[in-house]
Amino acid sequence: MTITLAPMEGVVDVHMRDMMTRISGFDLCVTEFVRVSQVVAPREWFLKYCPELETGGKTQAGTDVHVQLMGGEAHVMADNAAFAVHELGAPGIDLNFGCPAKTVNRHMAGAALLQWPEKLFEITSAVKAALSVEVPFSAKMRLGFEDKSLALENARALVEAGAQKLTVHARTKLEGYKAPAHWEWIARIKEVVDVPVVANGEIWTPDDARMCRDISGCADIMIGRGAIARPSLAREIKGGDFAEWPEVLGWLVTYCDMMLDTKRAKWGEGRMKQWIKLLSRTYPQAKLLFDQIKRVKDPYAIHGVIMNEARDVADVA
Numbered sequence: 001m002t003i004t005l006a007p008m009e010g011v012v013d014v015h016m017r018d019m020m021t022r023i024s025g026f027d028l029c030v031t032e033f034v035r036v037s038q039v040v041a042p043r044e045w046f047l048k049y050c051p052e053l054e055t056g057g058k059t060q061a062g063t064d065v066h067v068q069l070m071g072g073e074a075h076v077m078a079d080n081a082a083f084a085v086h087e088l089g090a091p092g093i094d095l096n097f098g099c100p101a102k103t104v105n106r107h108m109a110g111a112a113l114l115q116w117p118e119k120l121f122e123i124t125s126a127v128k129a130a131l132s133v134e135v136p137f138s139a140k141m142r143l144g145f146e147d148k149s150l151a152l153e154n155a156r157a158l159v160e161a162g163a164q165k166l167t168v169h170a171r172t173k174l175e176g177y178k179a180p181a182h183w184e185w186i187a188r189i190k191e192v193v194d195v196p197v198v199a200n201g202e203i204w205t206p207d208d209a210r211m212c213r214d215i216s217g218c219a220d221i222m223i224g225r226g227a228i229a230r231p232s233l234a235r236e237i238k239g240g241d242f243a244e245w246p247e248v249l250g251w252l253v254t255y256c257d258m259m260l261d262t263k264r265a266k267w268g269e270g271r272m273k274q275w276i277k278l279l280s281r282t283y284p285q286a287k288l289l290f291d292q293i294k295r296v297k298d299p300y301a302i303h304g305v306i307m308n309e310a311r312d313v314a315d316v317a
């Protein structure tokens with residue numbers, strides 16, 4: 001079994017990947033989508049989303065980070081993929097065919113492309129042709145745009161075009177992020193393609209992971225929100241321990257330190273609040289912490305509140 005940390009724009013950045021892969025359980029990360037249009041994006045654009053390209057394309061814990069590209073023009077996607085791999089050393093490329101954002105879909109990228117299997121084929125085969133054979137190359141799809149009628153055809157198109165692995169987020173664009181995820185559809189897709197399929201959607205607990213693997217028939221899974229809400233989830237799925245609050249608080253402090261120590265500090269407020277809010281799904285203590293910081297704007301002040309909580313917890317222990 002492999003577990004991949006899901007790409008999540010505005011959530012799973014370099015620091016979150018660093019934290020999650022230190023905690024252990026994850027075998028692979030995928031960057032937030034790198035939007036490409038018209039030309040080959042400059043090196044800095046790629047480094048913004050994947051600073052790990054400067055350290056061999058791996059997190060500090062040694063986990064590979066694949067670069068996810070999103071766009072609607074085959075030759076542009078192909079040129080950018082080739083640049084990311086052959087010039088910047090990306091250890092793998094993933095293509096996004098699932099983003100539901102209106103602005104993205106209006107420009108015929110992300111989930112909108114699921115309406116045209118031939119377009120998926122064209123983009124994916126152009127990228128495949130631009131990459132050297134040994135580079136891991138995958139695609140991530142939803143079950144459809146408005147309905148699931150093209151799910152199997154889309155999956156076949158991606159694989160016939162050369163995707164070596166398919167991640168399936170088991171919902172349509174219209175279904176957004178609403179539960180349930182339709183894991184049984186992943187099983188149907190798995191029947192019509194001959195590459196590894198990775199099941200994704202609504203895995204919040206080790207039991208969910210078990211059920212998802214049973215129903216989809218997939219050995220491999222990808223986890224997004226569940227990992228942020230329960231940072232030890234991948235570790236638990238692989239037989240490790242659930243992390244109690246003091247351990248999680250330690251990770252939160254490290255994450256905040258990293259965030260404030262870099263030019264990403266401007267995002268600190270939003271990212272710290274976001275993580276603490278999601279942690280409230282698992283830890284009542286996180287809900288109390290969130291209540292203390294929800295109106296605080298200054299990321300350094302938020303950091304101070306988290307440090308106080310960490311000191312209080314250490315005193316009690």
Ligand SMILES: Cc1cc2nc3c(=O)[nH]c(=O)nc-3n(C[C@H](O)[C@H](O)[C@H](O)COP(=O)(O)O)c2cc1C
Nearest residue numbers: 006007008009032033169201202203223224225226
């Ligand atoms: C805030 C947010 C940002 C996301 N950004 C991306 C992205 O950049 N690329 C992508 O392929 N999927 C993206 N996704 C979808 C996730 O990768 C994943 O497919 C989805 O959240 C379902 O998995 P989960 O139930 O484990 O969270 C995003 C999801 C969320 C909630």
